[in-house]
Amino acid sequence: KQEVTQIPAALSVPEGENLVLNCSFTDSAIYNLQWFRQDPGKGLTSLLLIQSSQREQTSGRLNASLDKSSGRSTLYIAASQPGDSATYLCAVNDNAGNMLTFGGGTRLMVKP
């Protein structure tokens, strides 16, 4: 059974810092990995999707990497802003279908 872990569970940084969020998964037989953002009281917004054959994906100030063999992914946020404050979730899509297994999330607070 796939298990996804995110470290740290919470993170507080001053504005402007570069930061890294970590995600690990136990079964490397994944189809893809997705990073989501969740604002309080809202649903999930997809940020980046990395296919199993890819090593990284970039969107603006966000860069996600995938090391499938070691069961790890990182989300790098450059020059953090207060508007980046949210919970960030990673989810893996296993090869049995389009079913996502989520980590517990990292609650990020960026202070002005």
Added chain:
Amino acid sequence: EAGVAQSPRYKIIEKRQSVAFWCNPISGHATLYWYQQILGQGPKLLIQFQNNGVVDDSQLPKDRFSAERLKGVDSTLKIQPAKLEDSAVYLCASSSAQGFGQPQHFGDGTRLSIL
């Protein structure tokens, strides 16, 4: 493109009562998912539909939870009778295809509180 619509946004009931949630996916999306998100945790998949057929419901507590998607579009999720541990946000998501790594698009969820 309109997003995934869910209603109601909030629901408060007493334990042992019944409750139903409604989801309207993005137009043309064949696959629909229901997730349960307990406070402080990531979402957990309850059931996945492909059109009006169930693909996976292995994590659905079938003694109290039921879901249907009769015409392959809208879906309802029901809990009867509710327990205290059912307090959570229930998220609906849809994607355009199954098993091809298509991104899932989420609604804002229904927040259920059990008294």
